[in-house]
Amino acid sequence: MKRATLAATAIVLVPLLAYPLVTIAGGAPRFPTREECIHPPVDGQQVDVVFGRFDSPQAAAGVRDEVISVGFVGTGVLPDGCGRWKVVLDGVPSIDVGREIQDEAQTVDLHPTLELASDG
Amino acid sequence: MQRLSWWLEWPAGPIRVGVAFLVAVAAVAVVLAYPGVLRKADREASGSSALSYADREIAGGNALVDDQLAVYAARGLIPEDATYHVDVSPDYEGDSDLTQGHVAGYYRYFLMPRRPAEDGPWIICYGCDLTAYGAGTEVVWQGDENISIARVRS
Amino acid sequence: MTVHALAGVAGLNALFLSSGAALLWAVRGFRDWVDVARLAGLAYIAGVIATGALWTLLLIAGVPFSLFLVLAVPVALTLGFVAIGRRSGRSLPTGGRLATGAPLIVTAVGIAVTGLLLEGLFRISRLSGLQWWDAWAFWIPKAKAIYYFGNLDEEFFTTLPGASYPPLVPVLDAAAFHVMGSPDVVTLHVQYWLFGVGFVWALAGLLAERVPGWILWPFVLLVLVAPRIGRRFHITEADLFLDFLFVLAAVLVVVWLLDRKRWRLVVATLLLCGMVLTKREGMLLAALLVAAALVASAREWRSTWPPLGIVAVATALVAAPWRIWYVVHGVAGEGPSDGGLDPTANAERLWPSMRLAFDVLLSSNYWSVLVPVTLGALLLAGLTRAWVLTSFFGTLVLLVTLGGGWITWAIPELPITQELGGNPIVRYMGSVALLCAAASALLLGAAWSSVTPRAKDDA
Numbered sequence: 020m021k022r023a024t025l026a027a028t029a030i031v032l033v034p035l036l037a038y039p040l041v042t043i044a045g046g047a048p049r050f051p052t053r054e055e056c057i058h059p060p061v062d063g064q065q066v067d068v069v070f071g072r073f074d075s076p077q078a079a080a081g082v083r084d085e086v087i088s089v090g091f092v093g094t095g096v097l098p099d100g101c102g103r104w105k106v107v108l109d110g111v112p113s114i115d116v117g118r119e120i121q122d123e124a125q126t127v128d129l130h131p132t133l134e135l136a137s138d139g
Numbered sequence: 140m141q142r143l144s145w146w147l148e149w150p151a152g153p154i155r156v157g158v159a160f161l162v163a164v165a166a167v168a169v170v171l172a173y174p175g176v177l178r179k180a181d182r183e184a185s186g187s188s189a190l191s192y193a194d195r196e197i198a199g200g201n202a203l204v205d206d207q208l209a210v211y212a213a214r215g216l217i218p219e220d221a222t223y224h225v226d227v228s229p230d231y232e233g234d235s236d237l238t239q240g241h242v243a244g245y246y247r248y249f250l251m252p253r254r255p256a257e258d259g260p261w262i263i264c265y266g267c268d269l270t271a272y273g274a275g276t277e278v279v280w281q282g283d284e285n286i287s288i289a290r291v292r293s
Numbered sequence: 294m295t296v297h298a299l300a301g302v303a304g305l306n307a308l309f310l311s312s313g314a315a316l317l318w319a320v321r322g323f324r325d326w327v328d329v330a331r332l333a334g335l336a337y338i339a340g341v342i343a344t345g346a347l348w349t350l351l352l353i354a355g356v357p358f359s360l361f362l363v364l365a366v367p368v369a370l371t372l373g374f375v376a377i378g379r380r381s382g383r384s385l386p387t388g389g390r391l392a393t394g395a396p397l398i399v400t401a402v403g404i405a406v407t408g409l410l411l412e413g414l415f416r417i418s419r420l421s422g423l424q425w426w427d428a429w430a431f432w433i434p435k436a437k438a439i440y441y442f443g444n445l446d447e448e449f450f451t452t453l454p455g456a457s458y459p460p461l462v463p464v465l466d467a468a469a470f471h472v473m474g475s476p477d478v479v480t481l482h483v484q485y486w487l488f489g490v491g492f493v494w495a496l497a498g499l500l501a502e503r504v505p506g507w508i509l510w511p512f513v514l515l516v517l518v519a520p521r522i523g524r525r526f527h528i529t530e531a532d533l534f535l536d537f538l539f540v541l542a543a544v545l546v547v548v549w550l551l552d553r554k555r556w557r558l559v560v561a562t563l564l565l566c567g568m569v570l571t572k573r574e575g576m577l578l579a580a581l582l583v584a585a586a587l588v589a590s591a592r593e594w595r596s597t598w599p600p601l602g603i604v605a606v607a608t609a610l611v612a613a614p615w616r617i618w619y620v621v622h623g624v625a626g627e628g629p630s631d632g633g634l635d636p637t638a639n640a641e642r643l644w645p646s647m648r649l650a651f652d653v654l655l656s657s658n659y660w661s662v663l664v665p666v667t668l669g670a671l672l673l674a675g676l677t678r679a680w681v682l683t684s685f686f687g688t689l690v691l692l693v694t695l696g697g698g699w700i701t702w703a704i705p706e707l708p709i710t711q712e713l714g715g716n717p718i719v720r721y722m723g724s725v726a727l728l729c730a731a732a733s734a735l736l737l738g739a740a741w742s743s744v745t746p747r748a749k750d751d752a
Contacts, residue, residue: 023393027401035408042416050295051192051420051479075215076280101192102211151744157673158508158741161666165511165733168662172518173406177413179524184416195479198422199429241426244454248429251476252441254448 056101058135065136066117070106070129072099079104089127091120097137109136200245205233205265205284210249212280212288213263219252222259231266231285238265262289298480301472306337306487308367313340315374316563318383321556325389331501334494338541339560341465341488342567343370346611349464349570353614357443358464360471396506403510407497410517411490418486418527423478426714428529431455436466437476447622456624459615461570462531482527485534489526492537493517496731499544504738512734519730521659521723535571536724538564539578544731546586546604547685550597562604569612573628574700574721579608581692589685629703639702645709646702650694653711653722660726667729670736679739686732693725 060066070086073079079096083106086094094108108131111117117133124131146152187195193207204210217223225243233239246263247255262272266285269276275292313336314329323329329336344367351366352358391397423429431453438449439460450456469484470476497513517523525533545561548554565582568575583605590597620626655664667690675683697718701707708715 021393023397024391027391027397030398030401031405031408034405035412038409038412049188049420051195052295053192055192073215074211076212077216098208098211102196102207102214104215154673154677154740154744157669158737161669161673161733161737162508162511164662165515165666169511169514169518172661173410173514176410176518176524180410180413180417184413184420187417187420187422190420190422195420195422198478199424199426241430244430247453248434248437251434251437 053101056099060133066111067134068108068120068131070131072103072105076104082106203242206282209282209286217261222254222256223261224259225263226267228266260291298473298477305472309340310337312367312370315371319374319378320559322383323386327389331498337491338495345465349461363468363471399506418482421482435463439467440470459570486527504734512730516730519661532720536727538567540727565608566611585689588688647698650697663729667733670733673740674736677740677743
């Protein structure tokens with residue numbers, strides 16, 4: 020390849036590759052999904068015990084009623100910030116307590132997950 | 140580089156100067172604007188990236204709907220093959236003057252394939268009088284901004 | 294916004310490119326791979342329009358719009374054009390030599406600086422929400438209706454605002470939704486950015502034939518930095534898309550007037566067909582473009598007017614089915630309610646309307662220095678007796694501007710204002726501004742080559 024062609028190739032490629040690389044260096048590209056409203060629990064902070072997420076507040080309310088009927092009093096329905104409603108027992112003081120609630124729920128065939136408390 | 144006489148010879152010289160001048164004007168305009176456009180692109184991209192999922196999804200509707208939850212509740216509650224009606228009371232005072240005239244159009248976009256219909260069984264009510272729909276009307280979702288979603292049972 | 298959606302858009306656009314490249318190969322052929330690279334943008338835009346127009350006409354004819362149709366049409370077009378090319382004896386491109394020396398370096402710098410800006414604009418488009426009133430009020434609802442119901446759903450297409458607007462752009466959106474797997478309006482912005490990239494590439498590729506790089510690239514870049522043009526590449530509305538087609542068609546027609554290569558007129562006709570299927574202003578712009586070509590070629594009317602007549606008839610034939618559809622379905626027409634041709638009606642609005650159009654045309658807040666530079670370029674090209682270019686672009690800029698004034702004058706409901714929500718004049722005049730970029734480059738290129746014999750070697 021001639022020198023001028025090499026120079027021209029470099030003139031085109033260097034900035035066109037450098038710009039995205041510099042941008043990516045600030046963090047990988049995001050692909051936003053509804054999962055971005057699910058935050059993992061953090062040691063030392065309150066957690067939410069979440070019994071499910073639903074597109075419809077009515078469907079969420081139905082599950083909430085079932086959850087309460089098997090003993091998890093205080094469970095409510097809250098919007099999750101990504102267009103869904105979550106059935107949640109909130110204000111759980113720690114991950115350990117949350118795990119105990121999970122174990123208890125499994126005895127009645129419920130499989131809640133732990134998340135960082137919404138206001139935590 | 141060309142000699143000065145090449146630029147001054149008659150009649151071609153002035154044409155050459157004119158062409159070079161106009162290209163220079165365009166080039167200077169580009170040079171002056173270019174960094175600003177790149178910076179603005181960077182700012183806008185960062186702004187878009189920082190939006191929450193709901194803010195990005197509702198986008199143009201954020202200035203109209205008053206409560207994002209109402210839009211999501213309508214989508215979650217109204218079946219895809221059902222029809223609905225957006226009823227905005229003339230007295231409804233939303234966060235924006237635009238709500239009154241445009242919120243129904245926004246719901247039409249957001250809720251597709253659901254179809255709007257004056258006599259639809261689902262009512263998205265912005266401060267409206269639900270008693271006007273009869274005794275069989277059931278409020279299935281109530282928001283904080285005097286917005287509710289109701290179903291009329293025939 | 295998912296990787297799957299982006300991959301779907303990439304696949305669809307590869308199909309646009311393949312069908313357009315096959316079309317160009319069939320009607321023109323490619324000399325070598327450099328030729329292919331130079332015209333790849335035009336091939337892409339031609340593929341978008343060939344595919345999109347066929348989808349649109351099939352949809353109007355009642356063929357269900359499905360993922361199968363989305364994929365089958367561009368594949369069939371590619372195979373069809375390849376068959377035509379083979380039958381015409383076209384050979385495959387081989388090899389290719391780049392320019393050398395300073396022109397090569399100027400081109401490389403131009404591509405790099407333009408590409409960098411396009412990358413910046415891509416970042417805006419990737420995660421943008423649907424903010425614009427027209428987009429969520431009717432363009433995207435129409436696209437969603439096609440996507441969900443597979444037809445021109447009578448309820449939505451007769452009651453949405455802009456009901457008489459032709460459906461090409463919603464059809465392209467719906468096709469993108471199909472390949473994305475959902476009506477992902479965030480990723481859709483990337484599709485519009487790709488239209489913008491295709492246009493810039495096509496424009497630069499077409500102009501590079503006749504304009505030296507040092508004249509060409511400042512104007513290509515000016516398109517991208519002009520406040521009301523490049524920064525709006527990602528917006529999911531039809532205005533800029535229409536302007537892209539208009540400007541490329543204008544360049545093809547005027548260069549055809551100069552060199553009479555038939556393929557230019559074939560591709561220009563395709564783009565004019567795309568214009569009349571995109572927006573109602575597309576009819577007006579297409580008619581004015583043909584009128585300007587008739588004026589610019591009046592001296593040789595025997596050889597130019599018949600082909601231009603065929604172009605006009607073909608465009609009108611493609612425009613007809615949509616007009617029949619909306620008339621049959623009781624949608625009010627596209628023009629002013631009283632026809633807009635009575636000079637005595639709204640006489641008091643005539644001068645303010647025309648002044649508004651010229652004020653918008655000359656506003657550097659919208660178009661940077663594009664318009665004044667074009668006026669200077671018209672003068673220089675006129676002095677060098679580049680009559681065809683001067684008369685074509687001079688006539689077209691004037692006619693389109695007068696057309697903008699006519700729209701405001703003939704529709705009394707429109708306030709005489711540059712306010713975007715009240716009057717479409719600023720959007721409409723984007724077509725003239727974008728035209729000015731192409732015109733300036735061609736006019737200055739012609740003026741330069743007429744006084745600089747070696748300029749052609751530099752081009």
